[in-house]
Amino acid sequence: MHWREIFGVAIAIAVCGFATGAQSQTPYGIGRSATAAEIAGWNIDVGRDGSNLPRGRGSVSRGREVYAQQCASCHGDKGEGGLGDRLVGGQGTIGTPKPIRTVGSYWPYAPTLFDYIRRAMPQNAPQSLSDEDVYAVSAYVLNLNGLLDADATLDATSLAAIKMPNRDKFVGDARPDVKK
Amino acid sequence: MSSTIRSDDDPVTATRRRFLAVGTAALGGAVLGAGAAAAETDNLPPNVPEWMKAPGEPTGGQLYGTPSSFEQGVVRNISKTLKQYVSASSRSPLQDLDGIITPNGLFYERHHGGVPAIDPAQHRLILHGLVERPLLFTMDDLRRFPSESRIHFLECSGNPGYSKPYGKTASDLVGLVSCAEWTGVSLKLVLQEAGLKLDAKWVVAEGADAAALTRSIPLEKCLEDAMLVYSQNGERLRPQQGYPVRLFLPGFEGNMSVKWLRRLHVTAEPVYSREETSKYTDLLPDGTAREFSFYMEAKSIITRPSGGQRLSAPGFHEITGIAWSGHGKIARVEVSVDDGRSWQDARLQDPVLTRALTRFRLPWRWDGKPAVIQSRAIDETGYVQPTLAELLAVRGENYFYHNNAIWPWRIADSGEVTNALA
Numbered sequence: 001m002h003w004r005e006i007f008g009v010a011i012a013i014a015v016c017g018f019a020t021g022a023q024s025q026t027p028y029g030i031g032r033s034a035t036a037a038e039i040a041g042w043n044i045d046v047g048r049d050g051s052n053l054p055r056g057r058g059s060v061s062r063g064r065e066v067y068a069q070q071c072a073s074c075h076g077d078k079g080e081g082g083l084g085d086r087l088v089g090g091q092g093t094i095g096t097p098k099p100i101r102t103v104g105s106y107w108p109y110a111p112t113l114f115d116y117i118r119r120a121m122p123q124n125a126p127q128s129l130s131d132e133d134v135y136a137v138s139a140y141v142l143n144l145n146g147l148l149d150a151d152a153t154l155d156a157t158s159l160a161a162i163k164m165p166n167r168d169k170f171v172g173d174a175r176p177d178v179k180k
Numbered sequence: 181m182s183s184t185i186r187s188d189d190d191p192v193t194a195t196r197r198r199f200l201a202v203g204t205a206a207l208g209g210a211v212l213g214a215g216a217a218a219a220e221t222d223n224l225p226p227n228v229p230e231w232m233k234a235p236g237e238p239t240g241g242q243l244y245g246t247p248s249s250f251e252q253g254v255v256r257n258i259s260k261t262l263k264q265y266v267s268a269s270s271r272s273p274l275q276d277l278d279g280i281i282t283p284n285g286l287f288y289e290r291h292h293g294g295v296p297a298i299d300p301a302q303h304r305l306i307l308h309g310l311v312e313r314p315l316l317f318t319m320d321d322l323r324r325f326p327s328e329s330r331i332h333f334l335e336c337s338g339n340p341g342y343s344k345p346y347g348k349t350a351s352d353l354v355g356l357v358s359c360a361e362w363t364g365v366s367l368k369l370v371l372q373e374a375g376l377k378l379d380a381k382w383v384v385a386e387g388a389d390a391a392a393l394t395r396s397i398p399l400e401k402c403l404e405d406a407m408l409v410y411s412q413n414g415e416r417l418r419p420q421q422g423y424p425v426r427l428f429l430p431g432f433e434g435n436m437s438v439k440w441l442r443r444l445h446v447t448a449e450p451v452y453s454r455e456e457t458s459k460y461t462d463l464l465p466d467g468t469a470r471e472f473s474f475y476m477e478a479k480s481i482i483t484r485p486s487g488g489q490r491l492s493a494p495g496f497h498e499i500t501g502i503a504w505s506g507h508g509k510i511a512r513v514e515v516s517v518d519d520g521r522s523w524q525d526a527r528l529q530d531p532v533l534t535r536a537l538t539r540f541r542l543p544w545r546w547d548g549k550p551a552v553i554q555s556r557a558i559d560e561t562g563y564v565q566p567t568l569a570e571l572l573a574v575r576g577e578n579y580f581y582h583n584n585a586i587w588p589w590r591i592a593d594s595g596e597v598t599n600a601l602a
Contacts, residue, residue, distance in 0.1 A: 025313065026313065026372075026373045026374075026375075027369070027372055027373060028324070028325060028369070028373055030317070030321050030324050030325060030373060031307075031315040031316060031317040031321050031373060032315065032316055033313060033314060033315065033316070034306045034307070034308055034314040034315055034316040038306060038316060039306060039308045039314055042306055042442070042443055043308065043443070043445065044392065045384055045386070045394065045445055045447075045451050045453075046451075047449075047451060047452070048451075048452040083263050083264050094463070094467045094469075095465070095466055095467025096467075097465075097577075097578075099463060099467075099578055101458070101463075103458075106458060106469075107454075107457060107458050108452070108457050109452050109457065112452055112453065112454055112457055112458070115394075115451075115453065115454070116453070116454035116458075119391070119392035119394070120292075120293060120390070120391045120392055120393075120454075123266060123267075123293065123390070126293065126390050126391070126392065127392070169467055169468050169469060170457075170461065170468070170469050170470075170471045171468045171469070171470055171471070172470065172471070172472065173462075173470050173471075173472060173473035173474070173475075174470065175470075175473065175475070175477060175582070176477065176563055177574045177575070178566040178570045178571060178574055180564045180566075
């Protein structure tokens with residue numbers, strides 16, 4: 001939660017009163033103020049710089065356990081893929097005729113891994129893992145890709161500090177690219 | 181007599197009749213035979229058809245109507261061999277549809293975490309981030325805003341891929357496009373209700389599905405023509421289309437029109453979600469990948485005659501299909517019936533709407549010889565739909581998304597229509 005948002009809500013309460021604050025100022029007076037707690041509960045967006053990552057930490061070794069229980073059945077014991085996407089390997093293949101797109105070879109930002117696992121994984125029970133376990137699984141997947149040591153522990157700062165190998169390979173949309 | 185009637189049939193009807201005959205055989209077993217042949221003529225002139233000799237089904241027998249039982253073969257098209265069906269897609273049967281509006285039950289679908297069953301009374305939309313007033317809306321709130329209705333196409337980003345095998349039918353090939361009349365509120369009005377801060381540049385949209393699917397939308401698009409949609413073709417959205425409310429971004433790749441919308445987060449930069457980095461980026465042969473490639477470029481496809489159909493006999497056949505462009509209106513559709521050597525303008529169905537399917541038609545007389553037919557769209561920006569070879573030369577086979585190639589159909593001397601590039 002950004003301090004300015006909290007501050008803004010406080011001002012709105014002080015000046016207008018909570019119930020009528022939004023209605024007296026807005027073009028249509030539709031909707032009500034969203035509270036800081038409501039926003040905090042739903043805002044699971046993690047920026048590429050790691051902004052809005054939660055507190056907590058998880059180790060590669062804990063991640064190995066969580067992965068075996070929650071992930072391996074779809075993504076393979078070592079991230080080789082199955083029902084779910086392949087997660088591991090492929091570095092050096094992206095510019096070849098047979099690119100293998102994985103977390104390690106293609107994803108530009110490490111914090112996105114935390115964001116996606118927390119919001120959407122495991123597919124049969126998304127948003128069921130603790131933040132600590134999401135850090136741990138992220139750490140294990142990065143370890144399988146050679147991007148994190150086996151004895152490492154991941155938190156908001158260390159996750160944001162990881163530079164993914166493919167980060168600088170994304171370019172803008174150059175279409176129309178076939179011109180007549 | 182019956183052979184004369186058959187030769188008048190269009191290939192679609194003939195296909196459906198064969199489908200129904202097979203179905204009847206499976207159900208009826210040994211009843212087919214001489215009796216069936218007689219039954220086929222009992223209802224034909226000069227006889228009085230059986231459905232005139234007794235009252236039909238009572239009024240209100242179906243309080244929500246469904247198509248004729250004779251049309252049960254016209255359904256969405258989904259592969260039977262997918263690894264899983266939670267994150268998957270099914271396609272509109274384009275070759276069986278007329279006009280420009282896709283019926284709601286046949287609209288293509290693409291889900292990333294299944295189809296949630298959302299009680300609209302318990303659904304909320306939160307608008308927060310770089311706004312003066314973070315707001316929370318109920319569905320009743322959203323419906324209180326001034327409403328608008330517009331007709332637009334929606335197309336999945338990958339429709340189709342660039343490598344073989346290519347689809348056999350129009351639906352297999354480009355069935356991840358559909359078109360509807362959308363009703364909702366202009367997103368601009370909703371954003372103004374919250375008040376944008378000066379550094380607002382993007383809006384991150386999130387769905388209330390099990391994928392919590394997230395895409396970043398440039399603010400300019402949100403203020404231009406984006407809508408929060410709650411109705412489609414006059415009725416409330418179907419669950420598969422984001423009930424009770426979805427984002428709708430005319431002309432942008434379908435994935436960005438986030439369904440089951442629960443949150444709009446106004447930000448200074450994109451969130452770089454998995455769906456806009458790991459997926460929905462376009463990989464070029466040199467290893468670079470295009471990101472934030474939003475627009476669906478001009479495209480067309482002949483839907484009749486098309487792959488899987490058969491021309492019953494030489495003579496008159498209308499060539500018809502659909503064209504569309506994410507950049508605006510279709511200006512022209514050209515059709516070639518001689519393997520691309522010459523092109524002629526097709527007639528466009530009025531009204532031609534911006535970022536909507538546009539129906540084209542060309543009268544044609546088939547001489548019974550092998551032919552290759554194809555269409556190419558030109559939009560109001562002057563952009564000309566390219567060939568697959570032209571696209572592959574620039575993008576390579578691993579680009580995956582945004583394939584808007586001209587797609588030719590080959591007609592054999594038997595009248596069978598197949599994919600000319602397959």
